[in-house]
Amino acid sequence: MTQVYNFGAGPAMLPAEVMKKAQAEFLDYQGMGAGVIEISHRSAEFDAVLNRCDELLKELAGIPDNYKILYVHGGAQMQFSAVPLNLLGLSPTRSASYIETGTWGVKARKEAARYGNATTAASSADTGFDRIPEFDVASLPKDTAYLHITSNNTLYGTRWHSFPQTGSIPLVADMTSEFLSRKIDISQFGIIFAGLQKNLGPAGLALVIVREDLLGHALEETPSLLDYSVYAGSHSLANTNNTFAIYMMGLVLEWVKEQGGVAKLEAQNEAKAKTLYDVIDASNFYIGVADPAHRSIMNVTFNLAKPELLDVFVDQALQEGLYALKGHRDVGGARASIYNAMPMAGCEALASFMRKFESENA
Numbered sequence: 280m281t282q283v284y285n286f287g288a289g290p291a292m293l294p295a296e297v298m299k300k301a302q303a304e305f306l307d308y309q310g311m312g313a314g315v316i317e318i319s320h321r322s323a324e325f326d327a328v329l330n331r332c333d334e335l336l337k338e339l340a341g342i343p344d345n346y347k348i349l350y351v352h353g354g355a356q357m358q359f360s361a362v363p364l365n366l367l368g369l370s371p372t373r374s375a376s377y378i379e380t381g382t383w384g385v386k387a388r389k390e391a392a393r394y395g396n397a398t399t400a401a402s403s404a405d406t407g408f409d410r411i412p413e414f415d416v417a418s419l420p421k422d423t424a425y426l427h428i429t430s431n432n433t434l435y436g437t438r439w440h441s442f443p444q445t446g447s448i449p450l451v452a453d454m455t456s457e458f459l460s461r462k463i464d465i466s467q468f469g470i471i472f473a474g475l476q477k478n479l480g481p482a483g484l485a486l487v488i489v490r491e492d493l494l495g496h497a498l499e500e501t502p503s504l505l506d507y508s509v510y511a512g513s514h515s516l517a518n519t520n521n522t523f524a525i526y527m528m529g530l531v532l533e534w535v536k537e538q539g540g541v542a543k544l545e546a547q548n549e550a551k552a553k554t555l556y557d558v559i560d561a562s563n564f565y566i567g568v569a570d571p572a573h574r575s576i577m578n579v580t581f582n583l584a585k586p587e588l589l590d591v592f593v594d595q596a597l598q599e600g601l602y603a604l605k606g607h608r609d610v611g612g613a614r615a616s617i618y619n620a621m622p623m624a625g626c627e628a629l630a631s632f633m634r635k636f637e638s639e640n641a
């Protein structure tokens with residue numbers, strides 16, 4: 280088998296060591312004679328998996344004691360519903376504010392509008408979501424239940440470099456495409472959520488980190504399995520949870536620890552991204568999508584000065600083992616998603632392919 284460097288945005292590549300470990304213990308988890316996904320979610324063995332995930336997340340992400348860690352069904356977009364259902368009750372007018380830095384933020388606001396008043400506090404739609412917009416916290420109405428942001432914008436390759444200080448208004452962040460890729464002060468946030476499928480594991484489950492005082496305010500109509508206090512009160516086992524995804528996340532977290540933790544990965548991620556941005560910045564053939572001051576270190580987006588060559592670029596890259604470089608259908612162009620599991624060698628291989636392609640086609 281020839282392994283490719285997988286630049287797909289998600290589900291994304293996982294560390295090879297994690298895939299091998301999962302394969303090795305797939306049929307026989309810790310000598311049980313059964314796989315971990317075949318045993319009860321209430322067994323002592325699975326309980327240990329769950330506890331270890333909690334422990335590693337607290338340690339690696341620096342999650343303070345007054346936060347609960349939840350494993351919630353349905354991936355990231357399900358949290359677009361869960362967040363308003365759990366928090367709009369904090370506002371007498373059921374109002375929340377959203378900063379729109381891309382498609383996911385727009386979708387999140389539209390979903391919240393099903394349950395209350397969800398308004399756009401700022402947006403960078405007018406510049407094609409190529410940046411994080413200017414925003415004044417003082418402009419938020421007093422009755423705002425929470426402010427929602429998307430911390431890293433997977434489609435456009437932008438991210439918040441520092442976060443708005445919202446005082447008593449809880450800040451909610453969709454960190455799906457960057458959780459554990461850089462050091463973040465969790466205490467700035469009321470809620471952080473992330474679908475697992477980029478930096479954490481398989482798709483279909485979300486990690487939710489919620490400040491304890493924000494539990495217990497769910498609207499009456501909230502389905503039980505979207506009520507964060509139900510998850511907090513049952514260690515995320517109110518029903519049969521996605522044990523496989525939780526187990527895989529546990530393996531990924533062990534890998535993050537073995538790599539030296541988040542600060543170490545952040546330095547590597549900066550260096551990996553720089554390898555690609557350096558090619559873009561030195562060229563008139565590649566045109567970066569994101570404003571340089573707002574660039575992501577997880578998703579590197581660019582167009583070709585000759586857009587008609589995009590399919591050739593993507594096809595030739597694939598011949599060289601560089602997989603899934605086509606940009607999102609809403610944005611076009613090319614995108615290299617370089618999550619924690621992407622080695623530096625993958626970015627170097629892409630950078631040298633880009634230089635070669637430019638010299639042959641400019």
Ligand SMILES: Cc1ncc(COP(=O)(O)O)c(C=O)c1O
Pocket residue numbers: 289353354355356357383429431432433434453454455456474475482483
């Ligand atoms: C920032 C962000 N939010 C939300 C989603 C949607 O995630 P899901 O497919 O798990 O609902 C994605 C895409 O994977 C994303 O990149």
